[in-house]
Amino acid sequence: MRARTRRLYTFAIAALLVIAAVVLAFFALRENANLFYTPEILAEKGYPAEGREVKVGGWVEPGSLAYSDGGATMQFTVIDNSPATITVRFTGVAPDLFREGQGVVANGSFGPDGTFTARQLLAKHDENYQPRELKPLEAGG
Amino acid sequence: MIEFGHFAAFLVLALSLAQGVLGLRGERRLAGHIAIAAFGLMSLSFLTLINAFVTSDFSVALVANNSHTLKPMAYKIAGAWGNHEGSMALWCLVTIGFGAAAAALMRTGRDVFEARALGIQGLLATGALAYLLFASSPYLRLDPAPFQGAGLNPLLQDPALAIHPPMLYLGYVGYSFVFALAAAGLMEGRIDRVWAKEARIWSLAAFVPLTLGIALGSYWAYYELGWGGWWFWDPVENASLMPWLIGAALLHSVVVTEKREGFAAWTALLAVLAFLFSILGAFLVRSGVLTSVHAFAVDPERGTLLLMGLLVYGSFALGLFALRAPKLEGGKAWTLVSREGALMANNVVLIVAALTVLLGTLFPLIAEAFGRTVSVGEPYFNLTFVPILALILILLPIVQAWAWGKADVKGWLRWAGGGAALVLAFVLLGIGPLDIPVGAAFGLAVGVWLVFGAAWELKRRAITPGRVFKLPRRVWSMTLAHIGVGLFVIGAVVETTGRYEATLALPQGGTGEVAGWVLTLDEVRAIEGPNWYADRAVLTARKGGQRAILEPMKRFYPAAMMPTTETAIHKTGTGDLYAALGEARDVDGETRWVFRVYFNPMVDLLYLGVVLIGLGGLLGLWPSSRQVKPAEA
Numbered sequence: 001m002r003a004r005t006r007r008l009y010t011f012a013i014a015a016l017l018v019i020a021a022v023v024l025a026f027f028a029l030r031e032n033a034n035l036f037y038t039p040e041i042l043a044e045k046g047y048p049a050e051g052r053e054v055k056v057g058g059w060v061e062p063g064s065l066a067y068s069d070g071g072a073t074m075q076f077t078v079i080d081n082s083p084a085t086i087t088v089r090f091t092g093v094a095p096d097l098f099r100e101g102q103g104v105v106a107n108g109s110f111g112p113d114g115t116f117t118a119r120q121l122l123a124k125h126d127e128n129y130q131p132r133e134l135k136p137l138e139a140g141g
Numbered sequence: 142m143i144e145f146g147h148f149a150a151f152l153v154l155a156l157s158l159a160q161g162v163l164g165l166r167g168e169r170r171l172a173g174h175i176a177i178a179a180f181g182l183m184s185l186s187f188l189t190l191i192n193a194f195v196t197s198d199f200s201v202a203l204v205a206n207n208s209h210t211l212k213p214m215a216y217k218i219a220g221a222w223g224n225h226e227g228s229m230a231l232w233c234l235v236t237i238g239f240g241a242a243a244a245a246l247m248r249t250g251r252d253v254f255e256a257r258a259l260g261i262q263g264l265l266a267t268g269a270l271a272y273l274l275f276a277s278s279p280y281l282r283l284d285p286a287p288f289q290g291a292g293l294n295p296l297l298q299d300p301a302l303a304i305h306p307p308m309l310y311l312g313y314v315g316y317s318f319v320f321a322l323a324a325a326g327l328m329e330g331r332i333d334r335v336w337a338k339e340a341r342i343w344s345l346a347a348f349v350p351l352t353l354g355i356a357l358g359s360y361w362a363y364y365e366l367g368w369g370g371w372w373f374w375d376p377v378e379n380a381s382l383m384p385w386l387i388g389a390a391l392l393h394s395v396v397v398t399e400k401r402e403g404f405a406a407w408t409a410l411l412a413v414l415a416f417l418f419s420i421l422g423a424f425l426v427r428s429g430v431l432t433s434v435h436a437f438a439v440d441p442e443r444g445t446l447l448l449m450g451l452l453v454y455g456s457f458a459l460g461l462f463a464l465r466a467p468k469l470e471g472g473k474a475w476t477l478v479s480r481e482g483a484l485m486a487n488n489v490v491l492i493v494a495a496l497t498v499l500l501g502t503l504f505p506l507i508a509e510a511f512g513r514t515v516s517v518g519e520p521y522f523n524l525t526f527v528p529i530l531a532l533i534l535i536l537l538p539i540v541q542a543w544a545w546g547k548a549d550v551k552g553w554l555r556w557a558g559g560g561a562a563l564v565l566a567f568v569l570l571g572i573g574p575l576d577i578p579v580g581a582a583f584g585l586a587v588g589v590w591l592v593f594g595a596a597w598e599l600k601r602r603a604i605t606p607g608r609v610f611k612l613p614r615r616v617w618s619m620t621l622a623h624i625g626v627g628l629f630v631i632g633a634v635v636e637t638t639g640r641y642e643a644t645l646a647l648p649q650g651g652t653g654e655v656a657g658w659v660l661t662l663d664e665v666r667a668i669e670g671p672n673w674y675a676d677r678a679v680l681t682a683r684k685g686g687q688r689a690i691l692e693p694m695k696r697f698y699p700a701a702m703m704p705t706t707e708t709a710i711h712k713t714g715t716g717d718l719y720a721a722l723g724e725a726r727d728v729d730g731e732t733r734w735v736f737r738v739y740f741n742p743m744v745d746l747l748y749l750g751v752v753l754i755g756l757g758g759l760l761g762l763w764p765s766s767r768q769v770k771p772a773e774a
Contacts, residue, residue, distance in 0.1 A: 009477055014489045021493045021529055025500055028524035029517065033504060036514035055516055071646025071728035071735065092644045093367065093723030093737040096695075096704040107518070120368075 146189030164260020219303035292700030312351020367721030380422030403472030538594020591627030625753030632747025
């Protein structure tokens with residue numbers, strides 16, 4: 001095969017693959033880029049589609065933590081500087097630095113009753129950590 | 142002492158600059174001697190740093206911020222690189238170390254080329270040292286000195302994580318010399334057989350520790366974070382995966398340059414990109430532009446400097462490439478159905494896969510610029526990265542038999558038929574009696590296909606079984622690595638689809654069940670370690686006649702005011718029974734301890750696969766004493 005033809009083939013195959021990858025990535029991102037919700041954003045924009053994987057974040061409302069399911073499931077309220085709240089349910093071990101009053105980020109989805117079922121809870125392994133997406137909670141807020 | 146180290150580092154800065162200038166002027170011997178002297182001095186400088194940690198000299202700011210007298214000795218030493226400044230000192234040491242090793246070992250017979258490579262390496266070291274000394278100095282004193290240190294992040298006090306950074310850096314920084322070779326080769330306009338022979342060795346020298354470093358980090362995350370998984374598509378992990386993918390592409394393309402003088406420009410480009418992606422990784426991890434669950438030492442200002450370094454190195458190398466690449470020789474002719482064609486496909490796929498990882502990693506940043514906060518997780522990568530890579534893995538057993546130039550593909554239909562039958566059998570078996578997802582059955586088939594294909598290729602090349610052990614080391618190197626990929630795929634698919642997990646909230650004497658194992662909580666006891674105290678649970682696990690004791694712990698490190706999870710893992714032979722202890726919960730007036738229990742099947746196979754890839758690479762590094770001609774050269 002002549003060098004020119006070869007280069008053409010090489011280029012065509014590579015281009016095809018790159019285009020396929022871009023299309024794939026585009027759809028994958030559209031379906032799977034998880035939007036971030038705080039209680040305020042949720043109140044503003046409304047609930048995402050039921051079962052759609054999203055992220056919620058905020059502060060664990062003091063006194064809201066309760067257990068069910070023989071202790072395996074925890075339920076708590078997430079608040080921010082707005083009057084809105086999100087109820088989060090999580091079956092599992094809380095992260096090491098999970099506390100009432102502390103910042104928390106959860107991956108999961110909303111159910112039909114508006115409760116957020118978390119698949120994963122994150123509270124960074126650092127006592128100074130605040131989720132980057134969150135503004136500090138105002139005093140008395 | 143530390144002042145000596147500080148002073149030595151300044152001397153090294155001057156030496157590296159001299160190495161750069163002399164090297165670029167073609168003084169091979171002198172630049173080589175300087176490189177070796179610089180390495181000696183930098184080692185001394187690094188030793189003074191370690192000494193400060195070992196003797197807990199809290200008048201050194203870095204020690205005060207990251208060490209503690211009660212810490213075990215091994216972690217005092219590891220603490221020297223378990224922080225930003227110390228790890229940058231390690232970065233410098235490795236950069237200079239590679240220069241010195243190259244000065245001692247390079248034998249291309251091209252003095253000017255070697256001198257230039259050493260010169261570029263000297264300039265890279267100069268950049269790294271300037272960054273170390275002026276932007277993140279580990280040598281600074283603290284006055285007054287505190288009586289006690291703040292302690293190393295307890296999560297990092299772990300054997301795997303103590304050696305993880307040096308391994309990873311040997312990989313990342315190892316590519317700096319590959320970069321230097323590419324730049325020197327481009328300056329000469331000669332990316333040929335001799336160049337490729339040298340570049341292949343140094344690419345392997347970076348690839349092997351990078352592979353093992355990633356595996357160590359993944360294993361650490363597996364047992365230390367208590368999440369049961371081994372890969373989380375976290376930006377920090379992606380940052381190490383991208384150079385690895387490019388490095389893997391480079392190892393395949395450099396062979397074409399070495400054997401056929403083909404792909405010259407492309408190989409040079411990959412050699413440059415591997416190091417640029419290493420720096421990009423450092424930037425993403427250190428600058429804090431991306432939220433990561435295990436980023437440490439985040440500082441936006443340093444991020445800016447790293448980004449500038451990336452731009453300077455990148456524009457230099459890519460500019461040089463643009464200038465010289467069109468003049469490079471094209472090598473021997475080939476058709477698409479040939480080993481060249483196969484390796485080209487390998488490269489395109491690996492690079493596209495690396496780009497999907499890059500896109501997934503950077504997408505949150507792009508979205509943020511448009512005012513939306515998003516994160517990209519596992520589902521994205523499962524939809525893009527996995528199928529793209531699967532493409533080349535399916536082809537591998539067929540195309541690896543293809544000859545250089547133009548392959549005789551008489552037998553390939555039979556091969557393809559065999560592969561298709563295998564996949565069909567697995568998928569039917571999977572959706573029928575085994576009841577596993579189609580994707581998983583497909584993945585398993587690919588893994589088995591790869592292992593079988595690698596073994597078959599070995600047999601084919603040996604012609605007669607007796608010659609198998611007389612095959613050149615490079616063939617063995619390739620075979621081991623490809624079997625490793627196959628085992629990794631099998632382990633990864635089985636672990637991901639066959640994982641059982643359960644959350645148990647147990648009172649004392651309570652029982653729970655996961656994957657047929659019945660666990661009983663015997664007791665939770667308070668215990669004490671050298672620099673921590675902990676609650677340790679004793680769980681008895683029973684299944685049939687088997688019995689195991691699991692003792693997961695929740696530690697608290699008072700110096701850092703931080704709790705950590707210490708998981709308990711019981712190897713059952715088919716997988717890991719894995720338990721992590723959570724907090725005590727008050728349920729209806731009764732204290733219950735929460736456990737996350739997993740059964741992770743075949744997780745060892747996955748790591749064995751990665752280790753085999755590393756071993757394969759190591760074998761390829763070993764200089765071959767004699768050359769036995771393979772079945773077809």
